[in-house]
Amino acid sequence: MNYVLYAVPFFFLLIGLELLADRWRKVSTYRLADAINSLSAGVLSTTVGLLTKVVGLLTYTFAWQHWGVFELSAQNLWVWLFAFVFYDFCYYWNHRLGHERNVLWAAHSVHHQSEEYNLSTALRQTSTGWIFGWVFYLPMALVGVPPLVFLTVAALNLLYQFWVHTRHIPKLGWFEWVFISPSNHRVHHAQNAVYMDRNYGGVFIVWDRLFGTFQEELDEEPVVFGVTTPLASWNPLWANLQFYVVLWRDAVLAESWWDKLRIWFMRTGWRPADVAAKYPQSKADLSQFVKFHVPLRPAQQLYAGLQFVLYVAAGSFLLATGANQSVAVLLGSCAWMAFGLYVLGLWLENRPQALGLEVLRLLLNAPALWLAEQAGLLPISTLGWSLLGLYSLASALALVLVARRGSAALPA
Template identity: 70%
Template sequence: MKLILYAVPFFFVLIAIELLADRWRGMRTYRLADTISSLSTGVLSTTTGLLTKGVGLVTYALALDHLALIRLPEDSGWVWLFAFVLYDFCYYWHHRLGHERNVLWAAHSVHHQSEDYNLSTALRQTSTGFIFGWVFYLPMAVLGVPLLVFVTVATLNLLYQFWVHTRHVPKLGWFEWCFVSPSNHRAHHAQNALYMDRNYGGVFIFWDRLFGTFQEEDDAEPVIFGVTTPLSSWNPLWANWQFYAQLLADARRTERWWDKVRIWFMPTGWRPADVAGKHPVNKPDLSQFKKFEVALPLPQQVYIALQFAVYVGLGSYLLNLGEHLAPQALLLGWGYMALGLFVLGAGLENRPWALRLEGVRLALNVPLVWLAPWAGLWPASAWGWVGLFSYSALSVMGLYACRARVTPLAEC
């Protein structure tokens, strides 16, 4: 987790460099709403991870204690190399089944919902992957990989995947045969039939070549990014819930009890016959594909961007101190984070009720002054009053300025 924290500043520096490359090359790989949406799911994911990381760590530690066939030494370079390759092998199957089974796709689909492709897309991560993700890495515990080694190679694998989410790096020759590259990962993020469900490796692409899931990026078939059933939302909470909601609705509608159970574990896209006929899911024609877009006045864009920067700061604070915070402090921090990101998502979508909800969010800063020290989120201090009051006052002024320039009020 600390490695991720140290990497965050570099992530934002590289995103800034990519934005400059966009300008220099006359490309447009970033849109404000899409970028904030992707980063919001990332912030929500890391914050949720503070509450749920114990699921994977505890189950791994228990498996290591009770199921390990051998115990590998923690100080051996060969063990680290073995673990790094083995983790990517496990990741390949985790990732592949994440595309092939409904309940796993419900979690993983978050990462694919963006219709743009840039470095911010790499940070677009699920908040529910912890539910089943730990299962795929138990073989490492059975083979005796130490917990510290497992956690470290998992983090390194995740960090590697950041740089491949770009459209600015072309094919890399021999590198493409062994390693995941921006080119073959662009193909992975496509919704074109040619590229669908291909290139699952995290670091090594030879798993895909070995198991028949490799597809080279084809210049004659430009990649169309996104999912075949568009999210059509900028809200990070809905992004995480959307496919679960669809599965729940289908399970409720079907008359067969067996279908109510098996829908979760069937191949992705499978639906009960009695439901599919009555409630068809319309998928857009890719030949007429248009990205999801909501027109926003400039003052509203600036206001939301500045508010989001506050939440990036809060997320970094929680990530830095998460190991030392009490559960109630983490719950309070997560709740405040989730509410704020939901409200910003509503603002990006120009929801009629977004302004009222933003007022509620700002009003909740008052009880937060008492709740945060009580929960241990931060110590009691007059600076807490001053800081939250100043932030709230500036936010209200920004909201008023936004309202004054945009009519009707719902558009703000």
Template identity: 70%
Template sequence: MDLILYAVPFFLVLIALELIADRWRGVSNYRLADAVNSISTGVLSTTTGLLTKGVGLLTYAFALEHLALFKLPADSVWVWVLAFVLYDFCYYWLHRMGHERNILWAAHSVHHQSEEYNLSTALRQTSTGFLLGWIFYLPMAVLGVPLLVFVSVAALNLLYQFWVHTRHIPKLGWFEWFFVTPSNHRAHHAQNALYMDRNYGGVFIFWDRLFGSFQEEEDNEPVIFGVTTPLASWNPLWANLQFYAQLWDDARRAERKWDKLRIWFMRTGWRPADVAAKYPMSKPDLARFRKFEVPLERRQQFYVALQFCLYIALGSYLMNLERSLPTAALLLGWGAVTFGVFALGVSLENRPWALKVELLRLGLNVPLVWLAPLVGLWPASPMIWAGLLGYSLLSGIGLYNCRQRVTRLAV
């Protein structure tokens, strides 16, 4: 049973409830563009994971078969408890190295780019973590933790982490000493110097207390969320590529071959001396910190939000039918989701070429519907073509109204 799949509707309901709590308390912890961007990276991560999760599972299964020192029973309660704790220990070190090494931060930084902190931030996940993340869980295979147990405790660990991404829950007394909570995880998401690179646990905070990486949320030091090199974009593809691109540029510009290689594995923020001197990077002054924002007319925001629901539905469809869909179908679905959330990100940024990209997105739905039955994504049906026609007409009307409104405001 895929626990994450069944949890998705509850995630969305809880986000809606948090929005209601915001309104009731008279606070504003959500911005539509930021929330869409966060959930977009989550949808992209999930659909990418359908194609790449075999990397981690196959390497784990191989290590379990050939390197395991023990054969632990999958029907033993103590094995499950041990695996749950051991997984969080491995996650702690993956998470910590994800902050301390350039190549790993390139993947993990996606989760920290939001300058808001709410439940949608929890869904903001990387699409490239599969490249190296599996390495940190191999000790569990060596100790003989069965694959079913490993996959299950991994899902439980991830599910736990959802609820701590909120500003509505204060400190929780004694619970703060043992478990990750909204308070100590808010500190983890800060870009303040006091809080930076602290509180790495997924479920248990005592790892941080044990290894010297704990920092309490202080009342006299309000948390400023985000990263010190702001994303300044609503594009989920750029969110995943931004830091890789920075590392590539620095490696390409470095004069020494050794620097070209080691920059990827040095501590986060390290740059070759010659590159840093020639291409300095300034960090924003937190005393004058301003959140990234692009003015967008309300109708445009509403249009993007409605269109985005389509990709949430398509991502959920792919997750639900993953095991019965051929690889070609998953690739087609992933491509549709990827370009779709990219196009909506361009619209949220109000780029000069946003209309062309949006028209291309709508136009590509025709070959998508034609190809889908051929690769087994869904069966051929006249109703699907009728649905596409209706969707296209409504989208065209909505897009026309948005453009008319923007034109009138400009005049």
């Protein structure tokens, strides 16, 4: 059972309730562009995951079949409880090293780039974490945890983490001695020096207390969310590539071949001495911190939000049907999704090329739908093509209106 797929409606229901809580408490924890950027990263991650999750599953199953020390039965409740706790222990070390090693941080940093903290941030996930992430869960296979149990507890662990991404729930007393809570996870998303690299557990905070990485949220130190190397973009593709590019540039600039290699596996933030001396990087003063923002007219924001609904629907559909599709279909779906989300990111950044690329995106939807029909991904009827035509016409008209208003708003 795909627990994440069935949870999607509840995710959006809870996001809606959080927005109502914002209004009731007269606070603002959401910005449209930031939320779309976070959700775009999540949609892209689940789509790419349809192709890449096989890496982790195959290696796990192979290790379980050939090297498993014990034969644990999925019929035993204690096996499930053991696996649930053991998974979180493995997750703790995966998460911790994801903050402590450059190449792992390059993948995980996507989740931390938002300068807001709300339930949409929980869905902001990496598309490259699969490269190394599977290694950390092999101990479960060696102990003999069946793949079905592993996949289920992994999904439950992920689902648990959704609700802790909110500013509306205060400290929870004794609960926080054992479990991850919104308060101690807010600490984890902070860029304040006192909070950085703390509270790594997914469900249980006890690992942090045992291994010295726990930090309580302090009343005298308000959390500043985000990363110390700001993304400064609404582009989900750049979000996934940003820190890899930072590492690559430093590796190219380094004179030593040893430094070019080891920079990827050194502690996060480590740079070759010659590069750091020649190209120093200064850290922002948090007292002067300003969130990334691109001014957009309400019409531009509304257009982007309505267009983004298409990708949420498509991502959910692929999540439901992707397991039965060929690699070619999934590759095409990933390309279509990535290009569309990239264009919407440029739109939200108000880039000069955004209008032309948006026209191209709309024009490409028809051949993309035809290819999906030919591949058997979508059984398109006459009604389906009619709906596409209406969608394209409405989008084109809205685009013209938005462009005209933008031109009219320019000074003479």
